[in-house]
Amino acid sequence: MRVALFVTCLVDLFRPSAGFAAVKLLERLGAEVLVPPAQTCCGQPAYNSGDFNTARELARPLIDALAFYDHVVVPSGSCAGMLITHYPELFKAEPLWQAKAETLAARTRELSAFLAEHGGDDFIDASFAGKVAMHDACSARRELGVLAQPRALLDKVSGLERVELKDAEACCGFGGTFCVKYPDISGRMVSDKAEAVAASGADLLVSGDIGCLMNIAGRLKRMGSPVRVYHLAEVLAGMTEAPAIGEPDKP
Amino acid sequence: MKPTAHAFSANAHRALHDRTLQQALAKAGVGFVDKRRAAIDSLPEFQALREAGKRIKDHTLANLDHYLLRFEQQVMASGGSVHWAESPEQACAAVLDICKQANAKMVAKGKSMVGEEIAINDALESAGFEVVETDLGEYIIQIAHEPPSHIIAPAVHKTRGQIAELFEKLHHQSGLTRPLQTVPQIVDEARQVLREKFLAADVGITGANFLIAETGSTVIVTNEGNGDLSATLPRMHIVLASIEKVVPTLEDTSVLLRLLARSATGQEITSYTTFFTGPRRADDPDGPEQFHVVLVDNGRSRMLGGDYHEMLRCIRCGACLNHCPVYSAVGGHAYGWVYPGPMGAVLTPLMVGLQEGRPLPNASTLCGRCEEVCPMSIPLPKLLREHRRQEFAQRLTPPRARWALAAWAFFARRPELYRQATRIVIKLLNLLAGGKGRFRSLLFAQAWTAARDLPAPQGDTFMAQWKQGKRS
Numbered sequence: 245m246r247v248a249l250f251v252t253c254l255v256d257l258f259r260p261s262a263g264f265a266a267v268k269l270l271e272r273l274g275a276e277v278l279v280p281p282a283q284t285c286c287g288q289p290a291y292n293s294g295d296f297n298t299a300r301e302l303a304r305p306l307i308d309a310l311a312f313y314d315h316v317v318v319p320s321g322s323c324a325g326m327l328i329t330h331y332p333e334l335f336k337a338e339p340l341w342q343a344k345a346e347t348l349a350a351r352t353r354e355l356s357a358f359l360a361e362h363g364g365d366d367f368i369d370a371s372f373a374g375k376v377a378m379h380d381a382c383s384a385r386r387e388l389g390v391l392a393q394p395r396a397l398l399d400k401v402s403g404l405e406r407v408e409l410k411d412a413e414a415c416c417g418f419g420g421t422f423c424v425k426y427p428d429i430s431g432r433m434v435s436d437k438a439e440a441v442a443a444s445g446a447d448l449l450v451s452g453d454i455g456c457l458m459n460i461a462g463r464l465k466r467m468g469s470p471v472r473v474y475h476l477a478e479v480l481a482g483m484t485e486a487p488a489i490g491e492p493d494k495p
Numbered sequence: 496m497k498p499t500a501h502a503f504s505a506n507a508h509r510a511l512h513d514r515t516l517q518q519a520l521a522k523a524g525v526g527f528v529d530k531r532r533a534a535i536d537s538l539p540e541f542q543a544l545r546e547a548g549k550r551i552k553d554h555t556l557a558n559l560d561h562y563l564l565r566f567e568q569q570v571m572a573s574g575g576s577v578h579w580a581e582s583p584e585q586a587c588a589a590v591l592d593i594c595k596q597a598n599a600k601m602v603a604k605g606k607s608m609v610g611e612e613i614a615i616n617d618a619l620e621s622a623g624f625e626v627v628e629t630d631l632g633e634y635i636i637q638i639a640h641e642p643p644s645h646i647i648a649p650a651v652h653k654t655r656g657q658i659a660e661l662f663e664k665l666h667h668q669s670g671l672t673r674p675l676q677t678v679p680q681i682v683d684e685a686r687q688v689l690r691e692k693f694l695a696a697d698v699g700i701t702g703a704n705f706l707i708a709e710t711g712s713t714v715i716v717t718n719e720g721n722g723d724l725s726a727t728l729p730r731m732h733i734v735l736a737s738i739e740k741v742v743p744t745l746e747d748t749s750v751l752l753r754l755l756a757r758s759a760t761g762q763e764i765t766s767y768t769t770f771f772t773g774p775r776r777a778d779d780p781d782g783p784e785q786f787h788v789v790l791v792d793n794g795r796s797r798m799l800g801g802d803y804h805e806m807l808r809c810i811r812c813g814a815c816l817n818h819c820p821v822y823s824a825v826g827g828h829a830y831g832w833v834y835p836g837p838m839g840a841v842l843t844p845l846m847v848g849l850q851e852g853r854p855l856p857n858a859s860t861l862c863g864r865c866e867e868v869c870p871m872s873i874p875l876p877k878l879l880r881e882h883r884r885q886e887f888a889q890r891l892t893p894p895r896a897r898w899a900l901a902a903w904a905f906f907a908r909r910p911e912l913y914r915q916a917t918r919i920v921i922k923l924l925n926l927l928a929g930g931k932g933r934f935r936s937l938l939f940a941q942a943w944t945a946a947r948d949l950p951a952p953q954g955d956t957f958m959a960q961w962k963q964g965k966r967s
Contacts, residue, residue: 251957251958255957256917256956256957256958257917257920257921257952257956257957258921258950258952258953259952259953260953260954260955260956260957260960261953263957263961264957264960264965264966264967267966267967268967279958279961281910281958281962282910283910284906284907284908284910284913285907287907289900289903290900290904291880292861292880292883293883293887293892293896293900294880294882294883294884294885294886294887294888294892295887295900295904296884296887298900298901298904301904301908302904302907302908305908333877382860382861382862382863382864383863386862386863386864386866386867387863413864414820414864415820415860415862415864417820417860418860419859419860419861419862420860421896422857422858422859422860423942423943424940424942424943425857425858425896425942426504426507426821426857426858427942427943427945427946428504428507428508428511429507429511429821429824429825429858430860430946431945431946431947432511432824432946433820433821433824433860434946434947435946458949458950459947461948461950462933462943462947462948462949462950463946463947463948465933465947465948465950466935466946466947466948487932489950490932490933490948490950490951491932491933492930492931492932493930493932494930
């Protein structure tokens with residue numbers, strides 16, 4: 245099983261350990277993991293800014309770069325949603341590219357959805373003693389319907405107690421460029437979310453999306469909260485020894 | 496109403512720092528969401544109903560001309576008349592004509608969003624008519640001289656204390672001096688004041704939730720009964736309705752009514768659901784002498800078959816407002832025109848122009864909760880993005896955002912260069928963070944760091960480490 249990892253910009257730049265965690269998990273499933281070097285960004289910032297031409301210019305080489313693998317796995321609901329839901333829409337006036345986009349979409353999965361689909365009972369070999377809350381990226385929850393999968397995976401981590409956030413359906417206020425275009429409103433949304441995390445009693449917050457996590461972790465740190473924040477893959481791969489998002493290099 | 500949508504950021508900033516407003520919003524939001532959820536959880540066929548509702552609307556919109564003409568025919572057959580208005584001006588002129596012909600002095604008004612859209616109150620008042628809003632929420636904002644901040648709960652931005660204060664100021668002049676501490680006391684006083692207005696009014700204006708082509712009936716749903724009194728007590732009843740309100744049959748209406756009440760207030764059915772068909776008949780005990788329907792287009796026929804066609808399915812339930820994190824944070828007035836929230840962010844630029852309404856489609860994380868709760872399955876995030884596309888194509892996007900996008904795209908299109916450039920930036924940021932793991936403030940990132948720290952990158956990029964052979 246040849247699996248292409250689409251790393252995504254934020255994992256590549258800000259949280260490589262989430263990428264390595266994803267590789268580790270995929271290899272435990274017996275996959276041969278490849279990282280196509282031609283990848284950069286899926287084009288979502290351009291797409292959501294209304295610049296569909298630039299989005300298409302970025303999508304075409306990525307569609308080609310990811311074409312010859314059994315599966316494409318993305319450690320982000322947002323970027324997976326772009327490939328799965330929005331690429332076919334973006335090329336609706338170009339039948340050839342739309343067909344290619346649909347082929348790619350059919351092979352592409354968000355990481356936790358892929359792991360839940362292909363993983364047996366014993367591929368997770370991690371433990372964590374404490375309470376963990378899962379935050380769902382809006383794209384994962386609503387575009388891809390990824391909701392049960394990450395929870396089922398977390399339940400396989402020994403010693404881990406899962407807790408739910410109040411008003412879990414609410415957006416954290418990241419929204420790509422929204423967080424810097426409307427900092428007041430975004431600040432209010434992330435503050436509500438961080439309060440919900442603090443009130444949940446969780447020791448750890450995880451999510452499948454680094455965008456949400458940088459946002460919420462940044463707010464938790466600003467509040468002085470002790471809750472530690474990791475990408476879901478890091479917890480599933482047993483990589484919680486490393487500093488959490490926003491934590492100092494050395495304790 | 497003069498739009499201030501262009502000033503959304505400033506409006507939002509003010510709203511976020513208005514403590515009374517924040518209290519009112521916090522109280523209202525949770526109620527709407529919980530009640531809707533309870534109503535829908537107890538109706539297993541809700542999804543099927545939702546699909547049926549969408550089919551009804553899609554079919555009607557595809558044959559809108561046919562159903563509108565059929566509706567007109569049936570209204571005339573039942574003794575009423577229909578006035579077609581392409582623009583807000585034409586709609587106001589039609590209403591004024593009817594009122595003048597009736598030698599009216601006072602107009603009692605039920606809640607009507609299309610009335611807000613065409614600014615009918617301003618038109619009537621300028622022409623010398625006294626207008627009284629009879630929906631409690633509308634009455635409150637009328638005496639406060641404010642526009643509605645929600646499409647079904649127009650005064651949701653006001654606290655009980657503010658309302659009591661308004662009533663005391665105004666009603667004391669007419670000799671009402673009872674205490675106004677509780678909600679029932681406030682409602683009682685409004686009822687007493689408004690009852691006299693209903694009896695004195697010459698013309699009643701209501702909106703319509705649906706127009707039924709089969710019977711020529713207009714339908715309104717209310718919880719106060721004010722719509723019924725506005726329609727039946729005065730000599731004349733004028734219905735203001737936009738053209739997409741028409742549905743083929745009574746049976747279709749019942750499907751949409753079940754969706755509307757649950758999505759709006761979480762009720763199975765509203766306290767009053769009233770069907771009006773023509774003026775009073777010879778053997779009717781009451782009812783108006785004349786029945787007029789003013790059909791307003793105001794840009795809707797241009798939306799038909801176009802990029803925003805699906806927005807015409809909207810039944811104005813307000814669920815998208817109630818579930819929107821941006822609306823919940825800033826309230827309706829920040830949106831700067833008649834329609835707030837996600838549905839408003841789609842409609843406002845279409846009705847007042849993209850130049851004026853530009854910020855609204857951008858002020859969204861596209862989280863998709865609006866589409867999820869929309870009983871008509873309107874793809875609101877897609878329509879918001881479509882506005883952004885038009886904005887970019889018309890070069891209305893601010894230059895700074897365009898340049899940033901172009902610069903980023905320049906690198907993203909060149910993987911090798913992108914790797915090198917991002918690696919330099921990441922290493923630099925990591926150095927700047929000095930092992931602390933985060934920034935409390937950072938040049939060019941103040942918008943981010945105003946409310947939260949910026950987590951620092953881990954040291955090197957994934958792609959560089961992978962290329963060097965690192966595997967875990």
